[in-house]
Amino acid sequence: MTGHHVLVEGTGVRFSCAEGDTLLRAALRAGVGLSYECNSGSCGSCRYELVDGEVRDRRPGAPGLTARDRRRGRRLACQSEPLSDCVVRAPEPAEVTTYRPVTQTALLSAVRPLTHDMSEFVFTAEERAEFAPGQYAMIHLPDGRVERAYSMSNLGNSSREWKFVVKRVPDGQATSILFDKLEVGSAVVIDGPYGHAYLRPERNRDIVCVAGGSGLGAMISIILGAAALPDAVDRTAHLFIGGRTEADIHIPDAVLVARRRLRALHVRTAVSAADGCDPQPECGIAPFRGFVHEAVVGALGENIRDFTYYAAGPPAMTDALARALVVEGGLAADHLYFDRFC
Numbered sequence: 001m002t003g004h005h006v007l008v009e010g011t012g013v014r015f016s017c018a019e020g021d022t023l024l025r026a027a028l029r030a031g032v033g034l035s036y037e038c039n040s041g042s043c044g045s046c047r048y049e050l051v052d053g054e055v056r057d058r059r060p061g062a063p064g065l066t067a068r069d070r071r072r073g074r075r076l077a078c079q080s081e082p083l084s085d086c087v088v089r090a091p092e093p094a095e096v097t098t099y100r101p102v103t104q105t106a107l108l109s110a111v112r113p114l115t116h117d118m119s120e121f122v123f124t125a126e127e128r129a130e131f132a133p134g135q136y137a138m139i140h141l142p143d144g145r146v147e148r149a150y151s152m153s154n155l156g157n158s159s160r161e162w163k164f165v166v167k168r169v170p171d172g173q174a175t176s177i178l179f180d181k182l183e184v185g186s187a188v189v190i191d192g193p194y195g196h197a198y199l200r201p202e203r204n205r206d207i208v209c210v211a212g213g214s215g216l217g218a219m220i221s222i223i224l225g226a227a228a229l230p231d232a233v234d235r236t237a238h239l240f241i242g243g244r245t246e247a248d249i250h251i252p253d254a255v256l257v258a259r260r261r262l263r264a265l266h267v268r269t270a271v272s273a274a275d276g277c278d279p280q281p282e283c284g285i286a287p288f289r290g291f292v293h294e295a296v297v298g299a300l301g302e303n304i305r306d307f308t309y310y311a312a313g314p315p316a317m318t319d320a321l322a323r324a325l326v327v328e329g330g331l332a333a334d335h336l337y338f339d340r341f342c
Contacts, residue, residue, distance in 0.1 A: 004082040009051055009089045017082045023055065024077035025101060033096040039078050039138060039149055039194050043340045046077040053086030097198065099130045103191045106162060108184050114250040117168040118214060120153060121178060125160045125190055133199040133225025134218050134310055136339065137162065137192025141177045148174040151312055153217035155224050162190055165217030197310055197337040199225040205308045206236040210321055212292055212313025216241060220252055222310045223265070227258035236264045242292025242317065245273045270295035293321040297329065304329040311338040
């Protein structure tokens with residue numbers, strides 16, 4: 001396989017990048033932890049400077065770069081395909097997860113409707129499904145041009161199953177293919193795992209999971225991961241699920257099964273529409289009327305700083321949660337984990 005070499009200036013770190021791969025993904029495949037979040041050009045976390053060499057920009061107008069960034073010659077590692085050997089200037093390599101991303105073909109084996117506009121898509125891949133609870137993968141759809149990030153809703157397994165909770169986006173390029181054109185047996189390419197918002201089992205703290213929309217998938221994985229730990233019986237978890245109306249809320253059976261292994265699992269819902277909804281029979285607690293981050297603050301009150309938090313959902317939700325917990329609530333920033341998808 002042809003490719004190029006990339007040197008991170010001042011660190012001595014060098015890695016190979018296969019033809020057509022991005023600088024970021026090649027680094028992660030090599031075990032080099034460059035900074036990133038969304039992997040799609042939107043968040044700007046993977047900014048770097050090209051000192052020497054040539055790259056192709058997959059997405060020249062990506063919102064992850066400001067006008068000031070562009071004036072300073074900054075680029076996005078997740079959108080840069082090296083066309084020659086390169087030297088780059090980037091922050092010190094960060095931590096890497098146990099699992100390095102792998103690209104493989106997978107076949108759609110099942111589609112399970114969850115709500116009026118949300119389904120779980122199940123794919124069977126060529127190799128073992130290896131990822132940490134809460135991580136995501138990039139799915140290349142059959143047309144070859146559309147790629148999107150979706151979080152896994154299951155745990156790593158030897159059955160080669162990758163499950164994703166996907167919410168239909170009106171006129172969405174990716175979801176129109178997934179919901180309307182993909183049939184059982186259709187092939188996609190899965191590239192993963194990615195993401196920093198994975199379960200930290202070594203932290204001896206109870207956890208809070210906050211889900212909005214299809215972010216529910218990642219939080220299912222986190223809850224299942226916590227329930228699978230050897231000391232699960234000593235752990236308490238809180239799951240908050242937000243939606244606009246009752247029709248947007250789904251409490252998976254797998255989460256309720258996980259409750260049996262944990263010391264306690266508290267499930268709460270929040271609806272933001274004025275008409276609200278009826279209590280969810282699965283959790284027995286009337287839904288909070290308002291945004292899900294407000295439900296978290298209202299339920300945990302003065303104990304906010306006692307937990308480790310995991311969140312997945314629209315950027316507006318995760319940003320509001322970060323403000324409420326860290327800026328206003330005094331939570332240490334390293335006790336909140338989420339990956340920004342835009």
